[in-house]
Amino acid sequence: MAPTVRTEATVRTGSGSPARATRWSDSLILVVTRRCDLRCAYCPTVKDGEPDLSPSDARRAVDLFVSRHGGGDCKLFGGEPLLVPEAVEAVIRHAPPSVNVYLSTNGSHLSRHWIDLLHSFPGVTLTVSLDGAAADHDGLRRGARTYDTVTRWLPELLRLPRFVVTQTIAPSTAARAAENFRHLRSLGLRKFNLLPGYFLPWTEAQLAALRVSFDAIAEDFESAWAAGERLYLRNLFVRAPTPFYNTGFVVDSDQRIYPNNLVLAGAFDGLRAATSIGTLDAPPSPDRLAEATAAAPAVLEAAVGAQVMESTRRADGELTRLCNRLYPAYFDMRARA
Numbered sequence: 118m119a120p121t122v123r124t125e126a127t128v129r130t131g132s133g134s135p136a137r138a139t140r141w142s143d144s145l146i147l148v149v150t151r152r153c154d155l156r157c158a159y160c161p162t163v164k165d166g167e168p169d170l171s172p173s174d175a176r177r178a179v180d181l182f183v184s185r186h187g188g189g190d191c192k193l194f195g196g197e198p199l200l201v202p203e204a205v206e207a208v209i210r211h212a213p214p215s216v217n218v219y220l221s222t223n224g225s226h227l228s229r230h231w232i233d234l235l236h237s238f239p240g241v242t243l244t245v246s247l248d249g250a251a252a253d254h255d256g257l258r259r260g261a262r263t264y265d266t267v268t269r270w271l272p273e274l275l276r277l278p279r280f281v282v283t284q285t286i287a288p289s290t291a292a293r294a295a296e297n298f299r300h301l302r303s304l305g306l307r308k309f310n311l312l313p314g315y316f317l318p319w320t321e322a323q324l325a326a327l328r329v330s331f332d333a334i335a336e337d338f339e340s341a342w343a344a345g346e347r348l349y350l351r352n353l354f355v356r357a358p359t360p361f362y363n364t365g366f367v368v369d370s371d372q373r374i375y376p377n378n379l380v381l382a383g384a385f386d387g388l389r390a391a392t393s394i395g396t397l398d399a400p401p402s403p404d405r406l407a408e409a410t411a412a413a414p415a416v417l418e419a420a421v422g423a424q425v426m427e428s429t430r431r432a433d434g435e436l437t438r439l440c441n442r443l444y445p446a447y448f449d450m451r452a453r454a
């Protein structure tokens with residue numbers, strides 16, 4: 118999946134947040150392929166003309182990460198990772214207990230094999246994209262009908278120990294985001310990651326609609342928690358030093374290493390040479406990684422047009438606002454549990 122639908126570390130909760138948050142320095146992000154069978158309307162990933170990560174290189178990246186950091190989160194992204202099943206399976210089977218594996222997929226290549234494998238590795242978190250009811254979900258995929266494909270697997274997916282749905286909210290669907298969220302709940306889904314589309318030109322009206330929708334979703338969470346329902350929002354537990362994209366030890370499908378996955382986006386394609394900090398054969402030192410991470414916000418500001426940057430910042434701000442509103446209710450619920 119692309120960075121805009123995989124940028125789960127978008128909520129700037131601040132170092133003082135009482136929530137247990139994923140630390141960016143503990144994340145390995147493996148772009149196992151940039152290829153994808155879909156063309157989602159909100160996706161900025163450059164998909165063609167790139168190699169895939171081989172299983173042996175994927176394992177090598179995990180080993181390197183473990184030797185440097187001891188462990189942490191390993192996120193399998195794309196493109197669509199399940200188009201390179203050998204590399205995905207290699208990581209799942211190879212990762213030591215100190216590594217939490219996250220697999221993000223558009224769901225169109227789910228199969229009995231993957232369900233069985235995930236039952237065998239219950240520590241792996243599977244995240245599937247489902248943006249709401251069929252009309253919006255398939256509409257955002259420019260008519261590719263994956264809603265039926267994904268929902269067909271839901272009875273099986275709901276039995277997995279760690280299964281999360283990412284609901285991406287595009288500017289065109291912002292007004293229906295709460296409606297779509299309720300539709301997903303009606304399918305039995307309980308674990309969510311909400312994601313407004315980034316690097317898109319949101320209008321004032323769309324941002325206002327996003328706020329209204331997030332308020333309605335917040336009310337749903339608060340009511341559910343007050344009633345003792347176990348409803349989970351992943352956004353409450355992730356943070357990043359800079360919003361909008363995943364930061365960490367990023368290994369691209371061509372083995373180049375970056376301090377974030379911004380480089381997947383077409384807008385940043387020309388910055389590959391300038392932002393790459395090594396390869397699997399010549400990895401960066403931890404200091405070099407930290408230095409490049411610190412420099413990333415300035416690179417981002419310089420590369421994105423002011424209007425898109427501002428609307429991205431504001432869409433992300435709405436997500437942060439949602440989380441900040443929910444923390445008290447979340448901690449109340451935890452205290453009562």
Ligand code: SF4
Binds near residue numbers: 157197
């Ligand atoms: S599934 Fe959609 S968002 Fe993910 S990589 Fe493919 S086109 Fe992009």
